[in-house]
Amino acid sequence: MSRSGEIGADEEILAALIEVSKTPEGRRGLSDVLADTLFLLPASPSRPLLLRLRLLRNLLAGDELNQYAFIEHSGPAVVAAAVLSFPSPAPDVARAALQALGNAALAGEFHRDAVWEAIFPEALRKFAGVRDAGVLDPLCMVLDTCCGEEGGRWRLNDLCHEDLGLPILVQVVNTASQVEHKEEWLEWLLFKVCVEEQKFEILFNALCSSNDVECTDSGEYNAKHAFLLGTLSRCLNNHPKEVTVSDSFAHHVFNVHKHAAETVDFTHRGTSRLPTGRPAIDVLGYTLQLLRDICAWESPSSETQGPVGSLLQTGLVKRLLKYLGELEPPSTIRKSMARGQGDNHPALENGNVCPYIGYRTDLVAVIANCLHGRKKVQDEIRKLGGILLLLQQCVIDEDNPYLREWGLLAVKNLLEENEENQKEISELEMQEPVITPEIANIGLKVEIDKETGRPKLVNTSDA
Structure with a gap:
């Protein structure tokens, strides 16, 4: 039989073994195949190499016996060496190798230690250099x-090492931002690195170097910064009870x-939601959405307070009220003002505009979450003259979906159990609805709740 014929026969056998190894019973029956597969791996041409890596991947999927045999036969080092033997491994080869290594690492700390020793940092750099979404997910x-877990702390420190590991993370973020990768493995990895292990500043700064063309073109930020923040925001928003925020x-x-x-x-008025494709605007928006969820996050431990208290001491609310006050009024109010006084009203001429759709809503949402159950914040907003400003957000705005809902929540939190703020809007002894010109102009009135005797905000359009 010719050499090409032998290779063809080998490929047929490997394809059959791969099919058998897809079931738990098949994997158990092929436990003796693993050692032979590893032995043949280094000398395998590209196609048989891919098939053997896929066979290893299947054999290691949840089979404890095969997972231990893989470590005993130096499987991680053999797989890493096979990948490193190629100047630029094909995406299919890199993907199969990472899947095999990942299945082995899932078996426990002993296996993770062996895998890490074999792949850090050279093989990981090679894997990270393959710009393919199919490779990125198993890499993450x-x-x-x-x-992960307590045993992974030292490996995480390796990964954040300025010279050895950080370039790998930067490459991961760079590739992910280019292929718009949004899988959960990436979210968990970046959240663990940036938030739980407090490496955010290190990674964020590493994403832009002095010779980064993207940075110099767009000012301070690039697409990698925006992607990182968007990923962290999505993870915190989707899994608030499963993460820790420092x-x-x-x-x-x-x-x-x-x-x-x-x-x-x-x-310049924004015409799209996040991401807009403009890094500085996306960074502005994603940090605001992160602050919204950080201010709503509650520590699972009753002995530990969330970070919102610490943020409030840095002037968060005052700054957000400033940003909100500098904006032009919401579209509903602008139209009303234009009908009454024309387009020459100062508030219509001098106000800032929202740089993306939803910016105003995000500002109000952060303030609403800061207000929840915090009398100091309620009082601060009153002293800063922000009550009317928040009332003005309880309307529909064409460029800010859900502004009315967040505005009403903010005002509810502002008035709750705070007599000073209630008096700011209405005198408590009045038994009829209170309608001031400012509130009426935005379609609101304050009524006295008959059961509690306290004022409440009512939208007149619902009456």
Whole structure:
């Protein structure tokens, strides 16, 4: 039989073994095949190599015997060496290799240790250099699995090492931002690195170097910064009870937000939601959404307070009220003012505009969450003259979906069990609805709740 014929026969056998190994029973019956597969792996041409890696992947999927045999036969090192033997591994080969390593790492700390020793940092750099969405997900699975739990702390420190590991993370974020990767393995990995292990500032700064063309073109931020923040925001929003948020991370996010607010041009009205494709605006928006969810996050431990208390001490509410007050009025109020006084009203001429659809809503949402159950914040807003400003947000705005709902929640939280704020709107002894010109202009009135004797905000359009 010719050499090509032998290879063809081998490929047929491998394809059959791969099919058998898809079931638990098949994997148990092929336990003796694993050692032979590893032995043949280094000398395998590209196609048989891919098939053997896929066979290993299947054999290691939840089979404890095969997982231990893989470590005993130096499987992680053999797989890593096979990948490193190629100047640029094909995406299919890299994907299958990572899937095999990931299945082995899932078996426990002993296996994760062996996998990490074999792939960090050279093989991981090679994997991270393959810009393919199909490779990125198993790569993030391996990284997240190896760096998880208590035993993974030292490996996580390796991954955040300035010279050895950080370039790998930067490459992961770079590739993910280019292919718009949004799988959960990536979310968990980046959240673990940036939030739980407080490496956000290190990674964020590493995403932009002095010779980064994207940075110099767009000012302070690039698409990688926006992608990182968007991923962290999505993870916190989707899994608030499964993550931990530190004071340090919260303060870093607020600092980035303040800097972005100084960078964005508020004279150009945004016409799209996040992401807009403009890095500075996306950074502004994603940091605001992170602050919204950080201020709503509650620590699972009754002995530990969430980071919102620490944020409030840095002037968060005062700054957000300033941003909100600098905006032009919501569209409903603008139309009413234009009908009554024309387009020359100062509020219509001089106000900032929303740089993306939903910016005003995000501002109000953060304030609403800060107000919840916090009398100091309620009093601060009153002293800053912000009550009427919040009342003006209880309307429909064409460029800010759900503004009315968040505005009403903010006012509810503002008035709840705070007599001073209630008096600011209405005298408690009045038994008839209170309608001031300012409130009436935005379709609201204050009524006295017959059961509690306290004022409540009512939307007149619902009457």
